[in-house]
Amino acid sequence: MPQPLNPMKGFIEIEVRDREGRVIQRGRHEMKSFTNNFLKIIEGFFNAYGNYPLTYAGITKVTITTPDGSSKDAWTEYYTSSSGSPYYYGGGVAIATRAGGSIDSYGIVVGSGATPFNLNNYALATKIAHGTGAGQLNYDPVTVDDLGLDTSVSPPVYRIRLVRGFKNLTSSSITINEVGIIARNYWKIQSGTLNDITFLIARDVLSTSYTVPAGGSATVIVVIEVTMG
Amino acid sequence: MIRAEVVVELNGKEVYRGESKSFVQNFGKILFAILNGTGGTPLSYKGSVSSAVVQKPDGYTATVHGEYYTTADAGATGGTTMGFKAGAGEDAWGILVGSGSDPVSPTQYNLSAKIPHGTDPGKLHYDVHTVTSSYSDTSSYVEIARSFINKSSQPVTVREVGLFARNRYQSSAGVEVDVIFMVARDVLPNPVTVNPLGSLLVRYRVVLTT
Numbered sequence: 001m002p003q004p005l006n007p008m009k010g011f012i013e014i015e016v017r018d019r020e021g022r023v024i025q026r027g028r029h030e031m032k033s034f035t036n037n038f039l040k041i042i043e044g045f046f047n048a049y050g051n052y053p054l055t056y057a058g059i060t061k062v063t064i065t066t067p068d069g070s071s072k073d074a075w076t077e078y079y080t081s082s083s084g085s086p087y088y089y090g091g092g093v094a095i096a097t098r099a100g101g102s103i104d105s106y107g108i109v110v111g112s113g114a115t116p117f118n119l120n121n122y123a124l125a126t127k128i129a130h131g132t133g134a135g136q137l138n139y140d141p142v143t144v145d146d147l148g149l150d151t152s153v154s155p156p157v158y159r160i161r162l163v164r165g166f167k168n169l170t171s172s173s174i175t176i177n178e179v180g181i182i183a184r185n186y187w188k189i190q191s192g193t194l195n196d197i198t199f200l201i202a203r204d205v206l207s208t209s210y211t212v213p214a215g216g217s218a219t220v221i222v223v224i225e226v227t228m229g
Numbered sequence: 230m231i232r233a234e235v236v237v238e239l240n241g242k243e244v245y246r247g248e249s250k251s252f253v254q255n256f257g258k259i260l261f262a263i264l265n266g267t268g269g270t271p272l273s274y275k276g277s278v279s280s281a282v283v284q285k286p287d288g289y290t291a292t293v294h295g296e297y298y299t300t301a302d303a304g305a306t307g308g309t310t311m312g313f314k315a316g317a318g319e320d321a322w323g324i325l326v327g328s329g330s331d332p333v334s335p336t337q338y339n340l341s342a343k344i345p346h347g348t349d350p351g352k353l354h355y356d357v358h359t360v361t362s363s364y365s366d367t368s369s370y371v372e373i374a375r376s377f378i379n380k381s382s383q384p385v386t387v388r389e390v391g392l393f394a395r396n397r398y399q400s401s402a403g404v405e406v407d408v409i410f411m412v413a414r415d416v417l418p419n420p421v422t423v424n425p426l427g428s429l430l431v432r433y434r435v436v437l438t439t
Contacts, residue, residue: 007252008231032230036364039437043371046360050312050322050395050407052305060309077309079399089275090306091398093296096266098279106268118366119437144265146281149254149335156335158257160264186268187307188298196268226260229251229333229414 008034010224012179012204019215027208031222036119037064037074038201041095041183044076052079064199065122067105067182072197074185080194092187092194095201097162099142099184104130106198107142108164108220111178114205121203124180132169137212140165149228156228165219168212176210178203179220231437235390235415238430239423249415249433251333255283256412259394262295263310274298283410284338286321286393291408293396300400308398308406313373314358315395320346322393322409323358324375324431330388330416338411340391350383353423372434379423387421389414390431 010031018024040062048060060077080090099107104127112135113125130139147159162181168174181202187195202222212218233249258281265279278296285291299306315323320343329341346355356376363370373392379385392413398406413433423429 007233007249033439034231034437036369036437039362039364039369039371039435042435043360043362045309045311045394046313046358046371046373048309048312049314049316050309050397051315051319052399060312077307077312079305079307089272089298089301090400091296091298091308093263093266093268093278094310095263096268096279096296097264098267100267117439119364119369119439120366144261146258146261146265149257151335155250158252158254158260158335160257160261162264183264184266184268186266186270186296188270188272192272224260224264226252226257227250228257228335229253229337 007227008224010222013221014210015219016210016212017217018213025210029204029206031204033117033204034202035121035200037122037199040064041074041076044074044094048077066197066199067123069122074197074199075187075195078187080189089189094185095183096186097142097181097183098144101141102130102139104139106182106184108162108222109180109182110137110166110176110220111180112175114177117203117205122200124178124203128174134170134172135174136170137174138167138169157225158228160224162222163219165217166212167217168214171214173214174212176212176218178205181222231435234434234436236432236434237417237421239421240427244421245417249413251415252413253337253411254335255338255410258283259293259295259311262293266296270298275300283408285408285410286339288338293408293410294398294406297398297406299398299405300402306400310396311394312397313394314360317357318346318355320355322395324373324433325391325393326353326377326387326431327389328386333414333416337414340389340414344385344387348380350381351385352381353377353385354380367439369437370434372432374430374432377429379425379427382425385423387423387429389416392433
């Protein structure tokens, strides 16, 4: 029986360096674990119209689960109120991942837990927080690169790469067992932020543990591949 | 893992069910633009934070936005990165059908030969979209579906289906961004003929399993 096509897959590469910058561990893992939160955003896009009258005020939203376990609205289409002042800015983003340095609430995140994956996962089992205290890693900014269409493979794929570095500025080793992607849903009006939530859209438990020594670093590369026709 | 299916029903009977194999590069580009967003912009920020260039059905390129903030004014401002839920009679976005059978390639940006909305011979009546979903620990899906009715006096043959998105942002002063672009196209292995007064239902289903 032929394997079903996987129209969106990817891989995770991890490289660990010691305090002198020498590569001491490297591995590659299939990325296969998008969560229900991700599928709900697709549902939100399916339900978005994109042709409202200019006077319309309303939303297209889905309910997702945030890392603390609470249910929140995530919007894929939003129009601010048409009355009153101050005047409004509208717009936003559904699943942003390009987090800045030291921000561990979205983007690529790492953890030490190994609880098996299920589609309802809404947080890493045990996230390693940003910082310099015991058990913490220093989070670099996330970069997102458009690698484009690759027709040299069959079937062709379109690749998007997310990269984040993590430095161990503590005096002890730290072990990474899981990698996740947390997205940010952010919409605003001029008078304030309308919605700003984060939620897990992918989590993979690694088949190998990666130990980042004191003074060392890890680079996590997530490549999302969309299979093309 | 994620799977995508296309299901075609003729007069209420399933005539095709297969994997959707045919995302095109426009989809990769808009996905990049969304993921490349950052959120948290200053409250006074206006304009694009993350964008990509896609190819429209007419072959021209256009900039779409994964994160965008409209002009401040007194009206209803905002928009969407990727809307699919076109209304009845709208044959420019959402699920579209065609009569062409050119093989799929990732750089395609339109159906080979779109069947337009209407009641004349060679046309189909485009209905509204419906969206359904189901979620569990091990298997979930979300589905968008659209019906097409032949209100003409001649049979209409469907050989291809496509999914078209709309990237649109507006303020009360006017529309600032409005771009329609194809994100997926599938050629059916066998043509499906819709006779007069017959109906066709096309469903795109995205399935998530552990």
